[in-house]
Amino acid sequence: MKKIAVIGTGGTGYSVASELSKRGYEVWLGEAGGEEKVEDYAVYDKKMELTGAIKGTAVIHAVTTDLGAVLEGAEHVICCTISNRDERVARAIAPHLMPGAKVLLSAGNLGSLIYHRVFQEFELENVVVGETSGNLFSCRRAGENTVFLGNRYKIKNAAAFPARNTQRLVEAFRDIYELIPVSCILETAFNGPNLLSHISLTLVNAGAIENSKEPYYIFKQGICRTTINLADGLWKEKKAVMDALGFPCIPSPSNSFRKYADPSIHEFDDFKNLAGPDSLTQRYITEDIPILGCLFLSVAKAVGVETPLYAAMVKLAEAVNQTNYYEQGRTTENLGLGHLRGIQIPQYFQQAD
Structure with missing residues (x-):
């Protein structure tokens, strides 16, 4: 082979x-x-x-x-x-x-x-x-x-x-x-899952994660009415950005969250047994926020879509870890694409050489 x-x-x-x-x-x-x-x-x-x-x-x-x-x-x-x-x-x-x-x-x-x-x-x-x-x-x-x-x-x-x-x-x-x-x-x-799933589960479960004496399982222990509603709120903002870009938008992660939380569904048992995170300084925040979340905020701004809830979550992560993720993140500005606006954003990624 x-x-x-x-x-x-x-x-x-x-x-x-x-x-x-x-x-x-x-x-x-x-x-x-x-x-x-x-x-x-x-x-x-x-x-x-x-x-x-x-x-x-x-x-x-x-x-x-x-x-x-x-x-x-x-x-x-x-x-x-x-x-x-x-x-x-x-x-x-x-x-x-x-x-x-x-x-x-x-x-x-x-x-x-x-x-x-x-x-x-x-x-x-x-x-x-x-x-x-x-x-x-x-x-x-x-x-x-x-x-x-x-x-x-x-x-x-x-x-x-x-x-x-x-x-x-x-x-x-x-x-x-x-x-x-x-x-x-x-x-x-x-349309990757980590744009919404980790940010909606990790930040609001900070106390449980950091005080846990045993390994923490975010997709088993972190899903509740609050995180489901939060995921839906973030998804509505994402959908507006994807519509402005002309991209299809996968469903809200809340659809999967409800399945994970249903004790009669065993299809995802292995997935729910993935341990972590054990702190808010792991990649669920330190990779997903600066690399993916801040990119999303910069693109939303460039296409003229307001994303106040997602922006607040990024600000919360920055406060928790005392780090300016947007300043160091993978934003359109830091990629040298800050001059692009509106339809120019998807056109660049679809047509650039």
Whole structure:
């Protein structure tokens, strides 16, 4: 079977690498380095147990910091790193990508734009980069040799940047993951679940999360009338923005919340057993707010749609963590797109080269 390079040794990276290995692919899992440089290492034939919604044993061909070895001859690259690190990871892999490589970001949150800019700087030949709407799996690394998957793979919407490459991306990954092409990466970002689900559940459950003596399960313990109503209020603002952009809008997360809260429905039991968060300084806030939430606010402003409830939630997160997320976030201004207004926003993501 073909070689697949997976970048990122967190929960998603290990889960994606394990699931692909279980299906027979030769998977090389690469660590791109976090805030601090990690020591060089290489482990071959790493055995992993899959638990939760997918069960079984997998052997990952290699887990290493040697990105040259990971990416050598790999036409398919799947990046599973936190969005806050997009530019750093793009610069780490760019020197090692083969001509014609197809790079897929799991829940890219507009990261494809960042990668594309880096790849242009490196003058890479014919490399395609795109992203999925939402993570490939809801998952955790449960131990050194164990991953927990909250769901099986569900067909994802996907887009590339530039959007003219979307069909090439979808076709390239056809035998690995079924992807549905959509208009652009802005549509995939805003229709990913984390724009609304984490912000509506985490902030109002801060006391329960921070005072819990046991692992906290947000999708099991955090859903109530209050969070359902809050999700609907946020969704109404999102729907107005999506209408202004001309994008379809997925239903409110409250529809799923009601199913999670129904004790007679067991379809989502594995998903509800995903532990976390254990604080308000984890990625449910520190990734989703600056990367996705602030992008949403900046786009809403550019298309002339008022979003007072969502803006208040971002302000609350900033106060809680004493951080100006909007100032540092992935906004249109910080992306160099602050001059775009109205219909120019979707047009840029659909037509830019």
